[in-house]
Amino acid sequence: MARIELEAISKRYGDVHAVRDFSLVIEHGELVVLLGPSGCGKTTTLRMIAGFVPATSGRIRLGGRDVTNMPAHRRNTGLVFQGYALFPHLTAAENIAFGLQMRKLPEPVVREKVTRALRLVRLDDLGDRLPRQLSGGQQQRVALARALVIEPDALLLDEPLSNLDAKLREEVRVEIRQLQRALGLTTVMVTHDQDEALAMADRLVVMSAGAIQQIGTQRELYEHPRNRFVAGFVGRTNFLRGLLVEPGVFRSDGGLTLRYDGRSAPAGAVAPGASPSGARRALALRPERLAIGALADSARANRVAGTVEFASYLGAIIEYYVRLSSGEILRVHAPNTGAAGDRAWALGETVHVSWPVEVGLVLEDEHQPEEDHR
Amino acid sequence: MTAGRAALLVAAGLALGFILLPLVLVSWLSFFRDEVVVFPPSGYTLRWFRAILDQRNFVDGFVTSLEVGVFAMLAGLALGVPASLCLARYRFPGRESLGLVLLTPLVVPGVVAGTAIYVFQVETEILTRLPLVASLPGLVLAHVVVTIPWTVRLVTASLVGFDRTVEEAAQNLGAGPWTTFRRVTLPLIRPGMVAAALFGFVISFGNLEMTLFLIGPGRTTLPIAILQYLEWRIDPVIAAVSLLQIVIIGAAMVATDRYVKLARVL
Numbered sequence: 025m026a027r028i029e030l031e032a033i034s035k036r037y038g039d040v041h042a043v044r045d046f047s048l049v050i051e052h053g054e055l056v057v058l059l060g061p062s063g064c065g066k067t068t069t070l071r072m073i074a075g076f077v078p079a080t081s082g083r084i085r086l087g088g089r090d091v092t093n094m095p096a097h098r099r100n101t102g103l104v105f106q107g108y109a110l111f112p113h114l115t116a117a118e119n120i121a122f123g124l125q126m127r128k129l130p131e132p133v134v135r136e137k138v139t140r141a142l143r144l145v146r147l148d149d150l151g152d153r154l155p156r157q158l159s160g161g162q163q164q165r166v167a168l169a170r171a172l173v174i175e176p177d178a179l180l181l182d183e184p185l186s187n188l189d190a191k192l193r194e195e196v197r198v199e200i201r202q203l204q205r206a207l208g209l210t211t212v213m214v215t216h217d218q219d220e221a222l223a224m225a226d227r228l229v230v231m232s233a234g235a236i237q238q239i240g241t242q243r244e245l246y247e248h249p250r251n252r253f254v255a256g257f258v259g260r261t262n263f264l265r266g267l268l269v270e271p272g273v274f275r276s277d278g279g280l281t282l283r284y285d286g287r288s289a290p291a292g293a294v295a296p297g298a299s300p301s302g303a304r305r306a307l308a309l310r311p312e313r314l315a316i317g318a319l320a321d322s323a324r325a326n327r328v329a330g331t332v333e334f335a336s337y338l339g340a341i342i343e344y345y346v347r348l349s350s351g352e353i354l355r356v357h358a359p360n361t362g363a364a365g366d367r368a369w370a371l372g373e374t375v376h377v378s379w380p381v382e383v384g385l386v387l388e389d390e391h392q393p394e395e396d397h398r
Numbered sequence: 399m400t401a402g403r404a405a406l407l408v409a410a411g412l413a414l415g416f417i418l419l420p421l422v423l424v425s426w427l428s429f430f431r432d433e434v435v436v437f438p439p440s441g442y443t444l445r446w447f448r449a450i451l452d453q454r455n456f457v458d459g460f461v462t463s464l465e466v467g468v469f470a471m472l473a474g475l476a477l478g479v480p481a482s483l484c485l486a487r488y489r490f491p492g493r494e495s496l497g498l499v500l501l502t503p504l505v506v507p508g509v510v511a512g513t514a515i516y517v518f519q520v521e522t523e524i525l526t527r528l529p530l531v532a533s534l535p536g537l538v539l540a541h542v543v544v545t546i547p548w549t550v551r552l553v554t555a556s557l558v559g560f561d562r563t564v565e566e567a568a569q570n571l572g573a574g575p576w577t578t579f580r581r582v583t584l585p586l587i588r589p590g591m592v593a594a595a596l597f598g599f600v601i602s603f604g605n606l607e608m609t610l611f612l613i614g615p616g617r618t619t620l621p622i623a624i625l626q627y628l629e630w631r632i633d634p635v636i637a638a639v640s641l642l643q644i645v646i647i648g649a650a651m652v653a654t655d656r657y658v659k660l661a662r663v664l
């Protein structure tokens with residue numbers, strides 16, 4: 025059983041905390057995605073697991089072995105580098121054979137495993153090509169096959185799809201996911217592409233400024249973000265800043281009195297009873313959960329009038345920026361149903377935005393964590 | 399074509415002609431039939447090339463130059479390649495000065511270097527009683543001083559833009575430091591090393607000024623044998639020897655250029 029255990033690992037470069045107190049257990053066969061803005065420490069974390077960056081503190085275990093002080097070449101991890109890092113002087117087949125040769129497997133076994141690996145990534149006929157004779161997507165698959173064929177205890181993928189065009193990227197991400205599942209590989213993948221993260225992960229880890237902000241499934245992160253950073257980073261969110269008046273009632277800085285339902289609050293969010301009245305908070309509202317209409321929808325607890333300030337036709341949805349009567353702006357995503365009753369709103373038109381109590385989520389009104397470290 | 403461009407071309411052509419003229423002249427001379435050089439020649443012959451073999455000095459000089467060149471080239475690689483790797487990869491105090499020191503032999507006049515090395519070898523010989531002056535090891539040691547900078551220069555050029563993640567990839571796949579070097583680093587810098595080897599040989603083979611101080615009775619290099627021969631006669635034999643030397647050096651440089659574009663590093 026190859027589980028990856030990271031116990032409070034940290035990495036400092038001088039004054040820079042590239043990674044701090046990172047604790048995570050990745051179960052056998054699980055695919056965890058590290059998600060976060062540029063410079064938040066994703067690559068550093070991956071390289072600590074692979075053994076290229078020594079941890080300043082903390083312990084790393086792979087399949088029960090403590091590898092914290094073990095050199096990279098003895099750890100048995102399979103790292104797919106962002107730029108692939110294929111050996112330019114070796115053919116695709118020789119690239120894939122390299123790790124097997126290092127393991128001193130007999131030549132016929134190596135040959136057979138290489139053939140199978142090539143078939144697995146559907147490059148059967150291209151084994152004799154040098155990397156420079158392969159397309160980006162083909163090189164990417166050689167890199168993947170090279171990492172898979174050694175049956176690593178940990179498969180580590182550092183933005184493996186970033187060099188591919190959009191269409192190939194979607195194909196390859198399905199391929200990687202299927203292979204990873206079929207082979208039961210414990211996998212850590214880094215990306216800053218949210219769609220990719222949401223499509224592939226068993227669990228996601230949202231990082232910011234070297235620290236874990238929240239760990240959870242896609243649904244948990246989206247529905248129950250623990251803080252403002254996660255709410256803003258996973259999917260889109262409107263934030264209204266203001267004060268808690270009393271449990272269940274929020275007054276925005278613009279003077280709107282809005283109702284929310286504290287019962288859906290996640291562990292880290294502020295339960296209505298738990299906060300002193302008058303505390304500064306942010307109210308998070310997902311744009312697709314707001315309704316836009318000509319008349320105030322009396323069935324919904326919150327109704328605010330405003331004017332359409334900007335509209336983008338995005339295909340499946342239409343995005344409106346609505347300037348509320350209070351001066352604040354809300355982004356609203358209206359489904360583009362094409363139904364006869366639906367109408368598009370013109371710029372300057374007066375509309376009403378409404379939402380039920382369970383949409384609003386009250387979060388600590390902290391700064392974005394990354395702002396603290398600039 | 400503009401007038402400016404034409405003028406440039408003419409100037410470049412003149413410069414090239416100026417450089418090539420002596421080479422062409424020497425090559426031409428080596429085929430003259432007459433023993434005393436006269437223009438125009440009364441006919442052409444290949445016998446001067448045969449006559450080279452009758453001159454012990456030329457044959458011995460050629461062999462010595464070959465030996466010194468090969469050993470100096472090998473020693474230059476053995477010392478220059480690790481030095482280039484250190485310079486290209488590690489940051490340490492004095493790194494820039496070290497890089498500079500390794501390249502200084504390129505700008506020190508051969509006469510100065512030759513004198514210095516001669517004095518050094520004489521003193522060493524007095525102290526240790528090892529016969530150094532005018533010995534093969536003595537010559538090789540001196541020539542290594544000029545092959546190292548060229549090796550450093552050419553190998554460093556091939557390390558620029560070297561993608562180190564391929565070395566990490568090798569380690570990730572289970573290769574230790576030595577295996578990584580042998581299976582990945584070495585093959586990737588091999589063109590630079592081949593170029594350094596060929597060019598180091600050329601530099602050593604053609605060296606005259608520095609070597610002048612270090613030869614002795616019974617041990618001369620080819621360029622010095624030519625010089626000594628010229629002191630008492632000029633005939634087409636000398637032209638034939640020169641042509642041979644030009645051909646050897648030219649061939650080595652053309653071969654080098656296939657591995658590292660010389661125009662970029664000279």
Ligand SMILES: Nc1ncnc2c1ncn2[C@@H]1O[C@H](COP(=O)(O)OP(=O)(O)OP(=O)(O)O)[C@@H](O)[C@H]1O
Pocket residue numbers: 037040041042060061062063064065066067068069216
């Ligand atoms: N060798 C180093 N020396 C000093 N600082 C470093 C070094 N490597 C990384 N850092 C710093 O550590 C932080 C984390 O870097 P890291 O490469 O892990 O970010 P990342 O999350 O992978 O970003 P990206 O999405 O841009 O790849 C950054 O602030 C970076 O500047």
Ligand SMILES: [Mg+2]
Pocket residue numbers: 066067068
């Ligand atoms: Mg990165």
